Amino acid sequence: MNLNLNAAWATAQALLMTVGLQVLGAIVIYVVGRWIIGFVVRLLQKALNRQHFDPTLSRFLVSALGVTLNIFLVVAILGQFGVQTTSFAALLAGAGLAIGAAWSGLLANFAAGIFLIVLRPFKVGDFINGGGVTGTVHEIGLFVTTIQTPDNIHTFVGNNKILSDNVQNFSASPYRRVELTAQISGDADPHQAIAAIERRIATIPNVLQTPAPEVSILSFTPVGPVLAVRPSCSNDHYWQVYFDTNMAIRDTLCADPFPAPLPVYGIKQMSAAAAASAAAAGSN
Numbered sequence: 001m002n003l004n005l006n007a008a009w010a011t012a013q014a015l016l017m018t019v020g021l022q023v024l025g026a027i028v029i030y031v032v033g034r035w036i037i038g039f040v041v042r043l044l045q046k047a048l049n050r051q052h053f054d055p056t057l058s059r060f061l062v063s064a065l066g067v068t069l070n071i072f073l074v075v076a077i078l079g080q081f082g083v084q085t086t087s088f089a090a091l092l093a094g095a096g097l098a099i100g101a102a103w104s105g106l107l108a109n110f111a112a113g114i115f116l117i118v119l120r121p122f123k124v125g126d127f128i129n130g131g132g133v134t135g136t137v138h139e140i141g142l143f144v145t146t147i148q149t150p151d152n153i154h155t156f157v158g159n160n161k162i163l164s165d166n167v168q169n170f171s172a173s174p175y176r177r178v179e180l181t182a183q184i185s186g187d188a189d190p191h192q193a194i195a196a197i198e199r200r201i202a203t204i205p206n207v208l209q210t211p212a213p214e215v216s217i218l219s220f221t222p223v224g225p226v227l228a229v230r231p232s233c234s235n236d237h238y239w240q241v242y243f244d245t246n247m248a249i250r251d252t253l254c255a256d257p258f259p260a261p262l263p264v265y266g267i268k269q270m271s272a273a274a275a276a277s278a279a280a281a282g283s284n
Helices: 002-050 055-080 085-102 104-119 159-163 190-201 235-254 272-283
Strands: 127-130 133-140 144-148 154-158 167-169 175-177 180-183 214-220 225-230 232-234
Touching: 002 055, 055 133, 104 133, 104 144, 104 159, 127 144, 133 154, 144 159, 154 159, 175 235, 180 235, 190 214, 190 225, 190 235, 232 235
Parallel strands: none
Antiparallel strands: 127 133, 127 167, 133 144, 144 154, 175 232, 180 225, 214 225
C-alpha cells in the first residue's frame, strides 16, 4: 500500500512539475511576446509617421498587424502546452466557420472596414455624420470606426453601419455655410434689417468674403418676415462663426429702429343683435 502511495505521489510530483514548467513557460512567452508585439507595433507606427504616411491607412495597418501578431502569440502559447499547430489551424478554421455563422455582423464590419479604406469616403481627422453619429474621425479600425463627438465623447460605430448608411463629410469642401434664421417684425423695413445684418456679419472674424454672406427673406409668419442668414467660413471656424452670427443677429435686431417681432391680434366688435344671432346659430 505504501509503495502504491509513493508511486502515485512520485507521478503526481512529476506531473505537477511538468505542468508547472509549461505554465511558467507560457507566462514567459506571453510577457515576452506582448513586449515584442508592442515594440514592433510602435516601430511600424514611427516608421509610417516618419514617411508622412496617410493617417487613415497607417492606423488600419497598425491595428491589423497587432491582431495578426496576437494570433501568433496565442498559437505559440498553445504550442507550449503540446497543442500541434496543424491541429490548432484546423480548430481555428472550424471555429472561424462557427463564428462566421453566429457573428456574421462581425465579418460584415471587417469587410466594410476594407471598403472604407479602399473607397475613402472620409479619412482620419474629417468631421462627418455617419451611422447616426456626428464628430471627428479618430480611427478607422478593423471592425469599428472611432468618432469623437463635439462634446468630447469617443463613440465606436460598426463599420458596416457606416458603410450601409448615408455619410456626410463636412471636411470634404474647403469651406462650409452657416445656416441661421432671424425673425423680424412686420413693421420693420426688411431692406434696412438686411443691410444692418450684412454690415454686422462682415465684422465677425473668420467669415469668408468669397462666397459673400447671404441675407434675404426666407419665409413669412404672422409675426413678420423670416430672414435667412448664411455666412461661410472654413471648417475649423464653423462653431465660432455660428455662435458669433447668432449674437450679431441679436445685437442688430435689438437695436433701434427695429421693433420687437410681436404677434398681432385683431378684435372685431359686434352689435348686440349680431351677437345674439350668432349665439342662436351656434346653439342650433
